[in-house]
Amino acid sequence: NDNFGDPQLGKIKAPSCIFCHGVDGTASNPTYPHIKGQNAQYLFQSMKDYQDGKRKGPLAQMMKAQLSRLSDQDLRDISAYFSSQN
């Protein structure tokens, strides 16, 4: 819902996200967050925080590992994709 990144590229870059967060950002497990329609800037900052070790705990470690090879532009595109889902 903004010009933050390219949602079409983001969809291509998000294969590991959808396993827990769903193709359209609807999480199947109630302990995981829905991310569809979420603010893109918030999604980006959350992923940066995982990369930078600013979130702690087993799931945060998992997220850090999943995100380890993604650039800032990748994160912007992925954020734009899930933010654009309704």
Added chain:
Amino acid sequence: NDNFGDPQLGKIKAPSCIFCHGVDGTASNPTYPHIKGQNAQYLFQSMKDYQDGKRKGPLAQMMKAQLSRLSDQDLRDISAYFSSQN
């Protein structure tokens, strides 16, 4: 969207949440997350992580301070309230 807490009590307990996250959980600032319809268990765990210092940074510090006087039951009720919003 589950029996996790009491959404009606949660609404009463959430006055400081709505300033940034909105009365129905729709954040007005794009750097903040929407929380309406979010999984209640995820909201609860996120607030516990803030309380326990497992999220770092200026906004995490702010969240920790906001949540400092809330019990686990308060957090469950607040989670139920925002989770129930569409």
